[in-house]
Amino acid sequence: MKFEIITDDGEMVAEQEEMQPAFVKGAVAAHEGRTEENPYRRNSFREAWDIGYQGVKQGKVIVKPQSVMKIACMYCQKDMGEKDGLGTEGETHSICEECWKERYPQWLYPSEKQ
Numbered sequence: 001m002k003f004e005i006i007t008d009d010g011e012m013v014a015e016q017e018e019m020q021p022a023f024v025k026g027a028v029a030a031h032e033g034r035t036e037e038n039p040y041r042r043n044s045f046r047e048a049w050d051i052g053y054q055g056v057k058q059g060k061v062i063v064k065p066q067s068v069m070k071i072a073c074m075y076c077q078k079d080m081g082e083k084d085g086l087g088t089e090g091e092t093h094s095i096c097e098e099c100w101k102e103r104y105p106q107w108l109y110p111s112e113k114q
C-alpha cells in the first residue's frame with residue numbers, strides 16, 4: 001500500500017517509501033501501532049527513523065493511506081480515469097458520455113460533480 005506522509009500543517013514530506021525509507025518506515029511503524037525497535041544502525045538512518053516514529057506519536061506527522069479506484073464505463077469498458085478510493089482499491093463503474101447518449105437519449109448526461 002502507498003502512503004502519503006504529511007506534517008500537521010499540511011506540508012508533504014514523502015509520497016513513496018523509496019524517497020526517505022528510514023523516516024517513512026518509522027512513521028508507518030508508529031501509525032500502525034507497532035512498538036518495534038529502531039532497525040537501523042547508522043546514526044543518520046536511526047535519527048530519520050526516530051523523527052518519523054516520534055513525529056507520528058506526537059501528532060506532528062500524519063500518515064494517510066493512499067488508495068486508487070479506477071473508473072471504467074460499464075458498457076464499453078472505456079477508461080474514465082480514477083478517483084480517491086477512500087481506503088479501498090479496485091475498479092468501479094460509471095457510464096461514459098457516448099454510451100449514455102446512445103442508451104438514454106432522453107436524459108441529459110449527468111455532470112461529474114453532483
Ligand SMILES: [Zn+2]
Pocket residue numbers: 073074075076077078095096097098099100
Ligand atoms: Zn461507454
